[in-house]
Amino acid sequence: MQSSLATADYIVFLVYFVLIVGYGLWIYNRKKKESASSSDYFLAEGSLTWWAIGASLIASNISAEQFIGMSGSGFKLGLAIATYEWMAAITLIVVAVFFIPVYLKNKIFTMPQFLHQRYNANVAMIMAVFWLLLYVIVNLTSILYLGALAISSISGIDFNLCIAFLAIFSIMITLGGMKVIGFTDVIQVFFLILGGLITTYLAVNLVSHEFGGDGLLDGFKHMTAEAGDHFHMIFHKDNPNYSELPGLSVLIGGMIIVNLNYWGCNQYITQRALGADLKTARGGLLFASFLKLMMPLIVVIPGIAAYVLYQHGSFQTEMMQAGELNPDRAYPVLLNLLPAGLKGLSFAALTAAIVASLAGKANSIATIFTLDIYKKRINTGADEKKLVNVGKITVVSAMVIAIIIAPFLGIDKKGGFQFIQEYTGFVSPGIFAMFLLGFFWKKTTSNAALFATIGGFIFSCVLKFLPAVVDLSFLNPIGWAVPNAEGVYEIPFLDRMAIVFVLCVVAMFFISTKESQKGVNTNGLEVDTTMFKVTPAFTVGALVITGITAALYTIFW
Secondary structure, eight states, X not given: OOOSOOHHHHHHHHHHHHHHHHHHHHXXXXXXXXXXXXXXXXXXXXXXXXXXHHHHHHHHHOSHIIIIIIXXXXXXXXXXXXXXXXXXXXXXXXXXXXXXXXXXXXTOOSHHHHHHHHTOHHHHHHHHXXXXXXXXXXXXXXXXXXXXXXXXXXXXOOHHHHHHHHHHHHHHHHTTOHHHHHHHHHHHHHHHHHHHHHHHHHHXXXXXXXXXXXXXXXXXXXXXXXXXXXXXXXXXXXXXXXTTSOTTHHHHSHHHHHHHHHHHSOHHXXXXXXXXXXXXXXXXXHXXXXXXXXXXXXXXXXXXXXXXXXXXXXXXXXXXXXXXEOGGGHHHHHHTTSOTTHHHHHHHHHHHHXXXXXXXXXXXXXXXXIIIIIIIIIOTTOOHHHHHHHHHHHHHHHHHHHHHHGGGTTHHHHOHHHHHHXXXXXXXXXXXXXXXXXXXXXXXXXXXXXXXXXHHHHHHXXXXXXXXXXXXXXGGGGTSOEEOTTSOXXXXXXXXXXXXXXXXXXXXXXXXXXXXXXXXXXXXXXXXGGGGOOOHHHHHHHHHHHHHHHXXXXXXX
């Protein structure tokens, strides 16, 4: 197996690179004459179409942790990991109907701005600093490091050169602002999906040939026959992987918190829609929802195919790392089997996913720092040109910091997907509770919001380390505690998030009610039921997506 690129691969990749950079420069030169405002630079206000918003959402979301991490989870867990993608499709509809109208009606363009407007400046500043640290130290570094690691293992190019290339490529796109990011993401998604589907086709076809057949249907038939346990969406309590995806919690428990917090309360994601009108924003979210249904074909099925081939003697050496089986090697191993040219296309797809995510994350970092920290606390009189320049400096600075600290975080040892989920999951329930009650309950107070943020983190830590001092086996009959490798009963990650969320909501209710009785005033948002009405076309699209999702869970339950 060759871990290098042939001439044909370099040609295909060069075409991709020239298309992205050339189109980005064309968009930048065309659009820069129209507006030089900070809102235009950071949000592409009024410029992105519904299809550009939808494509940008997917391009920003899908990165190395999906291609590498989810394929690895497909190898280990099976199709069940697709719940992150399919439940996200439903979540995007919920966000489009209930969250986006609140943001747009109240002219909210950043998450700290929402907290300042709804609660107070202290809550907003605390969370602005927190998000900056999270985005730079956890998200940006993990995407950059894992992306470089994957590209290096596939191409044979030195890791340091790969990390430098990804950073520079991303900076080139990000410095053009959200307009350039949004429109170049359309091309990124094209390569991402086309290259990803080709990899899936060839992986499933390899399975077919392994058993003397031919074609996709034959290959898929053999996959379901040889690895039937890898095609169940809902795990039973006795499943060895139950702690990662605990039963119905992937439908009605912690997975709801994960998705609604990510898609509805995340600057990195919602920023794509906040510069558009309501109809366009909703159209973009609906388009992204359709694309989400496709993602498991690209990032999960190849991992299952690799598992079947591995079980029948293939990749016995290639799947090993430091003497142990490493599921995260599944996707790179498959890419190295592709013929010249097609490998270059799949390589371009992986690069597109990484670069788009890096560009989107860097733009969000620049937006929060410039509009919510620099403009409000450092230089309140800064003009529009100064703000744009500060944003560009922030992009470069964040990328340099990520390059420096990424090798020291142990990201490769944890696995990218698990790395991000582990660190964001300690704060997601409290943040989501703060946003949800802030949206829809006008009595929610600033102190209640602060408690959710700090208390949610404390609750998460307590439940995480509680098994070390308390025997939780009594929770096993209801599935809320399962034994780990050492036999210690732990609360599954998603269940822990759901419990913390409920505790935060209850605490916020009591704190807000008590303060309300004392006459504490709150800054309720402008919300009315007419905001949530949708067009017939959106309703039809939403019903189609919901129906397809229900059918998928019914078939693979």
